[in-house]
Amino acid sequence: MNILPEGRRPRRLLTLTAVAASLALMTSACGGGGSESDDGVVELRYSWWGSDDRHSTLQQVIDVFEAQNSDIRIVADYTDWGSYWDKLATSTAAGDAPDIMMQEERYLREYGDRGALADLSEFGDHLDLSKVDPLVAESGNLDDKTYGIASGVNAYAVMADPKAFEAAGVELPDDSTWSWEDYVALSAEITEASGGDIVGTQSMSYNESGFQIFARQHGENLYNEDGTLGFSEDTLAAWFEITKELLDEGGQPSASESVEIEAGGPDQSVLSTNAGAMAHFWTNQLGGITEASGSDIELLRYPGETTGERTGMYFKPAMFYSVSAGSEHPEEAARFVDFMLNSNEAAELILSDLGLPANVDVRAQILSSLPPADERSAVFLSEVEGTIVDGNPPPPIGAGQVVEITKRVTDSMAFGDLTPQEAAEQWMSEVETATGSQ
C-alpha cells in the first residue's frame, strides 16, 4: 500500500520533517534560561545546596518574597553539597547559570575570576550592603569587585555530646585551657572507659579548616595573601601526627570506619549516631546535629587555643549570595539578595542555618527568637569573637580541589600507606599544583 500521494510530496515531507526536527532541537536548547513571561512577571532561578530542612525553609522565604514582590517569581533549584558544584559548573559552562546562587569561599574566586559573577557593589539602591558585619564585609571581594555577599558568619569548632561523656564517666574538658595532648588523651580515655562502645572523637583530618586553626596557633596560616601556602611542612606533619596518635591509641574510629562515616556527611557523624563523644564541625551545623543525636550538643573552643603561640580560631563567611554575570535581570536578582540579607522576615525563617546573619541589625533582632541549639551557637560565637586575632586571606583559585585532596591524603595516611611527614609532603605538592602556586 502506498500511503504517499503522487507528485513532489515526498520531498516536501522530507523538508517538513527536517524543519520540524531542527525546530524542536532549537527550542529545547533555548529553554531553561530566565525569562519574562507575558504578564510582566520576571522569573529568576535561585540555587543552593543543603539538607531537606534547608530546602523547606528557603522555599518559605521565597514564598514571603513573592508575596511582597508580585513582579518577580523565584524558581528554586537545590541539591546536596557534593553534586551542587558539578551541576553549577556544567550549567555555567552551558551559559545557563542560575540568576542567584549560593557560593562558598573556596569556589567564589574561581567563578568571579572567570567572569561568571556580577559585581554586587554596582546595584546601589537595590542592594544595601551598609549593615554587613565588617568582619566578613569584604570577604567576597576580588580585584575591587564584590562577587559575593556573606550570608552569615561561622566558626569551626569541636562539638561534644555531654551524654556520651557521662556514659563513659569522663568529665567535659575545660575548653579555655585544653591542649592538643589533652585532646588526644581524653579521646583515648573515653574509648577505653566505654569499652569501645563510644569512640572519643571523629577523625578531624578530613577537613583542612581545622588545620587552618592549628597553623594559626603556630603563627602561620593555611594560605598567604598571595595565595601561596603559608605554613611549613613540619606544622602539617605535626597535624597529621595527632590523627596518627588517635588511631594508634584508639581515640578515633579505624581508617575504614572513618571512610564510611565521612561518606555519610553530618547525618552520619559519630555524634548524630550516638557512637562518639566529639567531632569537628561548623557552628551553623549545630542545629542539625543536635536534632539527629537527640542530646544537647555543646560547642567547645579548639584545643591549643591558649597553649599555642596565639589563638587560631577565626570567623568565616558561611556562604555567599552571588548573582550570575549572565543573568537577564540582574536588578531583580539584586533585590532578592537584598531581601535575603537585610529583611527580618527572611532572617526569622532562616535563623542561623546560613551562619549567624551577616547583617548586624538583623542579627540583634533575631537573637531573642532563636531555638536553643541556634542560640547556643550564637552565644558561643560572641564568646569566641573576643579571642579572634585576625581574619584569613581569601583562599586561592583552585582551593575547591583541596577538599578532595585532603580526604585522599588523610585516607592514605590512616591506612598506613604514608607517614605523617610523607602525607604533609604529598598534600603540599598536590595543593600547590591545584592552586597554581608552584
Added chain:
Amino acid sequence: MSALLQRRPGAAPVSESSARPRRAKAGRGGTGRHKRENLAAYAFLAPWFVGLALITAGPLLASLYFSFTDYNLIGDHEFVGWANYERMLDDARLHSSLRVTFVYVFVSVPLQLAMALALAMVLDRGVRGLPLYRSVYYLPSLLGGSVAIAILWRQVFGAQGLVNQVLAVFGIQGEGWVSHPDHALSTLIVLNVWTFGAPMVIFLAGLRQIPAMYHEAAAVDGAGPVRRFWHITVPMLTPIIFFNLVLQIINAFQTFTQAFIVSGGTGGPSDSTLFYTLYLYQRGFGAFDMGYASAMAWLLLMIIGGFTAVNFLASKFWVFYGD
C-alpha cells in the same frame, strides 16, 4: 528472543551477504517508486541523523578540539598544543587510574564470561521453567549499572552490611569491604561478574545454534562430556565468545556509575576505585580542567580502539566461523 533460542538443527545463521543485493539495487535508484520509498525512509531517519550529528558527532569533534586547549568550562580558552597530552606522562593519579581500570577489565571480564557460559550450559540442558531462569539471571544485567544497585552494593559490603552479618554468624569479624583500599575494587569486580546475564543469554542462543548431530556423532565415537565441550562446543561457540569479549571489554573500560556511587564520587579510599572515567569526570567537572579531561577522553578512545583492533586481529587465529 524466544524464536532465537529455539534449537535449529543444522541451520546456519542468515549471513549478511544474502541481504546485500536488494539494498544495492535500491541504492542505484531503480524505479520512481523505489526512489520515493527511499526518500520516505530518509525522512523517517532524519531525526536520528540530526541527533547523531548534534548529540554525538558534534560533541565528539568539540572534545577533540578542546583537548588541545586549556578550556575550563566557564571562561575563555586558548590553544595549548600538545600540552594536555604531555601532562599525562607525569600525572601519577592518571597512571593509578589506568592501573585500577586495567585490573578491573582483565579480572572481571573473563570471570563474568566464564560465569555466563557455565550457566548458559546448565540452562541449555533443558531445565524445566527455562524462561523463568533466563529472566531471573538476565535481570542483574539490566540493573547492574543503575544507581540503586550501586547504593545497595555499598550497603551490602559496608561495615554493618549483609556480608559482615553473615560472616559474623561464622565468628568472623569482617571489615567494611567498600571502605578498605585492599577490598573496595574487588567488590566492584563482584558487581560486574554478577551482571553476567546479558552475555549468558547470547551464549544460550549460540549453544542452540550448534547442531545436535555433532554431539551425537562424537558421543557415538566415545567422546565424553569434557572432550565434547572442548572440541565441539567451544570451537562452534568462538564467534559468540568473541562477540561477548569485545562488547564486555568495551563496557568494562567505560565503567563509571558503580565506582562513582560506591565511593561517593571520590574514587576512594586511597584512589583504590578511581576508574579512568571517574578521574576524567573529576578533572573536568571538579577541577574545571575540561581541556585535560577532553584529552583523557581521547586517550580512552584510543585505548579501547586499540584493544578492539587487537581483538579483531587475534580473532583470525582462534575464532571459527564454520566456513
